[in-house]
Amino acid sequence: xxxxxxxxxxxxxxxxxxxxxxxxxxxxxxxxxxxxxxxxxxxxxxxxxxxxxxxxxxxxxxxxxxxxxxxxxxxxxxxxxxxxxxxxxxxxxxxxxxxxx
Numbered sequence: 001x002x003x004x005x006x007x008x009x010x011x012x013x014x015x016x017x018x019x020x021x022x023x024x025x026x027x028x029x030x031x032x033x034x035x036x037x038x039x040x041x042x043x044x045x046x047x048x049x050x051x052x053x054x055x056x057x058x059x060x061x062x063x064x065x066x067x068x069x070x071x072x073x074x075x076x077x078x079x080x081x082x083x084x085x086x087x088x089x090x091x092x093x094x095x096x097x098x099x100x101x
Contacts, residue, residue: 019060023051023067031071036078042090044071049094061098068094 027044034040045068052064072087079087 020063023063027067027071031067031074034071035074038075038079038083038086041071041075041079041087045087045090045094049090049097052094052098065095065098 027048030040030044034044048064048068048071052061055061068091072084072091075087076084
């Protein structure tokens with residue numbers, strides 16, 4: 001079991017094998033349908049960033065970061081450079097959280 005912390009600092013226990021299917025269920029269909037919708041994609045990245053900020057476990061952060069990269073890569077097929085810049089900025093913020101914690 002690996003600890004996650006809520007914003008208030010309360011510890012919660014989760015395992016990586018339980019988190020991956022949860023992330024899949026929560027975000028994969030949204031990611032697939034939001035490839036051409038900047039607002040939804042930005043919100044997905046923000047949600048993934050919020051989740052990443054609650055864990056001290058590097059393996060969980062790697063899984064979350066992989067999901068975030070998939071959002072950005074999927075959008076690159078359909079969005080323009082201005083929108084991609086916004087997504088890359090949000091991804092960079094998520095990466096900094098995932099790496100520095």
